[in-house]
Amino acid sequence: MPELQRLTQEHAAALLVFERDNRDYFAAHVPDRGNAYFDDFAERHAALLAEQDAGTMQCHVLIGDDGEILGRFNLYDPADGSAELGFRVAEKATGRGLATAAVRRLFEVAVADYGLDRLTAAAAEANHASRTVLTRTGFRPVGERLLKTGGPGITYVRDLTA
Numbered sequence: 001m002p003e004l005q006r007l008t009q010e011h012a013a014a015l016l017v018f019e020r021d022n023r024d025y026f027a028a029h030v031p032d033r034g035n036a037y038f039d040d041f042a043e044r045h046a047a048l049l050a051e052q053d054a055g056t057m058q059c060h061v062l063i064g065d066d067g068e069i070l071g072r073f074n075l076y077d078p079a080d081g082s083a084e085l086g087f088r089v090a091e092k093a094t095g096r097g098l099a100t101a102a103v104r105r106l107f108e109v110a111v112a113d114y115g116l117d118r119l120t121a122a123a124a125e126a127n128h129a130s131r132t133v134l135t136r137t138g139f140r141p142v143g144e145r146l147l148k149t150g151g152p153g154i155t156y157v158r159d160l161t162a
Contacts, residue, residue, distance in 0.1 A: 002070055002098055004105045007052065007059035011069065012045045015061065018069040018090060025091040029127050031149050058083070058114055062093075062102045070098060073106050078114055085121040085158075087130070094129060103137045111160050121156045122147060138162075 005011070019026075020038065037044060051057045058078060062071035071089035085106070089099045110116040121139055123130040124147055131154065135141075139156035147153040 002065070002102070003063050004060050004073065004102050004109070005063055007048065007061055009045070009049060011061050012042065014063075014067065014069045015045065015072075016041050018061075018072075022088075022090050026088055029124065029130070030088070060102075060106060060109070062089070062098060064093075071102055073102050075106070075110060075114065075116070075119070078116060081116055082118040082120065083110065083114070083116055085119045087133070099129075099133045100136050103133060107137070107158075107160055117159070117161045119158045119160060121158070122153045123156070124149070125152045125154060134158075 007015075016038070019033070019041075023032065026032070048057070048059055052059055056077065058075040060073045060075075061069045062073065064070045069090070070093040071087060073085070073087045075083040076086060077084060085103070087099060087103065089102075093099075107119075110119060119139075121134055122145060123134060125131075134156045137158065139158040141154050142157050143155045145153050145155050
């Protein structure tokens with residue numbers, strides 16, 4: 001059974017493989033990270049861990065039974081009991097309910113470990129898979145917004161106290 005783990009230095013090599021193996025798949029749904037992300041991965045990973053230690057974001061990975069990373073689930077800008085959820089799942093792990101289960105597990109972690117009571121998220125209108133995960137896990141749409149990609153997106157909110 002896949003396990004949600006807080007991101008550590010020990011995940012670096014597997015995370016790089018995850019990002020490289022799924023680069024084209026992710027680029028079909030979200031902006032490509034660009035070559036610099038991969039060229040400078042060690043420095044970027046260290047910076048992520050520093051942000052996590054500072055409390056400005058909380059990063060998690062979904063680890064398969066073989067130790068392979070199947071997804072990333074991050075909480076951005078946690079403050080005043082709220083944070084924004086972002087996630088991506090490996091192409092080969094889609095359609096199996098893993099993202100839905102990981103997001104539900106992240107709710108428990110968000111409350112117990114980070115003291116959060118509300119999450120927000122956004123998904124591109126065309127990204128039906130992410131939108132489905134959000135609605136299946138109890139997020140409700142609250143509006144539209146222009147995403148960083150410049151495309152139309154939907155904003156969601158999920159109360160964690162219910």
